[in-house]
Amino acid sequence: MPELVFFSGTMDCGKSTLALQIEHNRSTRGLQGMIFTRDDRAGAGKLSSRLGLVTDAVEAAEGFDFYAYLVAHLSQGNRADYVIVDEAQFLAGEQIDQLARVVDDLELDVFAFGITTDFRSKLFPGSQRLVELADRVEVLQVEALCWCGARATHNARTIGGEMVVEGAQVVVGDVNQSPDEVGYEVLCRRHHRRRMTAAAAHAGALSPDVLPVDPSSLADSVSRPPSSRA
Ligand SMILES: Nc1ncnc2c1ncn2[C@@H]1O[C@H](COP(=O)(O)OP(=O)(O)O)[C@@H](O)[C@H]1O
Numbered sequence: 001m002p003e004l005v006f007f008s009g010t011m012d013c014g015k016s017t018l019a020l021q022i023e024h025n026r027s028t029r030g031l032q033g034m035i036f037t038r039d040d041r042a043g044a045g046k047l048s049s050r051l052g053l054v055t056d057a058v059e060a061a062e063g064f065d066f067y068a069y070l071v072a073h074l075s076q077g078n079r080a081d082y083v084i085v086d087e088a089q090f091l092a093g094e095q096i097d098q099l100a101r102v103v104d105d106l107e108l109d110v111f112a113f114g115i116t117t118d119f120r121s122k123l124f125p126g127s128q129r130l131v132e133l134a135d136r137v138e139v140l141q142v143e144a145l146c147w148c149g150a151r152a153t154h155n156a157r158t159i160g161g162e163m164v165v166e167g168a169q170v171v172v173g174d175v176n177q178s179p180d181e182v183g184y185e186v187l188c189r190r191h192h193r194r195r196m197t198a199a200a201a202h203a204g205a206l207s208p209d210v211l212p213v214d215p216s217s218l219a220d221s222v223s224r225p226p227s228s229r230a
């Protein structure tokens, strides 16, 4: 049975790499895929991974009709055995409905890849509809890590290393940006809630406010046995 599968995770957890691997494994066995993306960092009509791999893709801009495109493609005598869609979070809900129809009526597997939530930890419209409609939701197993070492589950938007919570839902960008650019950082929920990025944690560690203790009293307490301390 063909399936609509949503591969989800935070930014930088390997979704585009997996999309390219699925494409590679199937195309080397003679299958023909249709690859779509929207607003990839590498530019329009590209599906790119941070490992350096990139492939051409059809840019599924606002208003693009997946079902009509594939029906036209097939009825012109072209082949499509499966469909890959990257950056699926950016799609409209109705475009995800079209992908479900591609699975059910055209009987093609559709593999969609995207982040689930935005920088405010709210669902993107495309991801919401995928969670509602997908046959399977697969959370990527190569976990991205928060600076504290816990599994990263949330995406923070940063300016100068500080987490921001105001702004447009869609701002194309990357992790590890220079401090003056808008960037992103993956965090565990605890640190996303506290708006504590790596830079904020580092600044806090260096701040004299973190340990409001007189250094001389510390020296005093370690030189005396615990029983004699106040
Ligand atoms: N220099 C590197 N060496 C090994 N793995 C890397 C390197 N750079 C990035 N990666 C891997 O690539 C992943 C990001 O892959 P990518 O497909 O671009 O992520 P996503 O599409 O989920 O944002 C990182 O989590 C890491 O596992």
Ligand SMILES: Cc1cn([C@H]2C[C@H](O)[C@@H](COP(=O)(O)O)O2)c(=O)[nH]c1=O
Pocket (backbone or CB within 6 Å): 010, 011, 012, 015, 016, 039, 040, 041, 114, 115, 117, 118, 119, 120, 155, 156, 157, 169, 170, 171, 172, 173, 174, 184
């Ligand atoms: C959290 C968040 C992310 N984005 C953008 C930033 C990137 O261009 C993509 C995610 O790409 P990746 O391959 O998964 O790293 O989404 C955004 O526009 N708004 C957000 O809140």
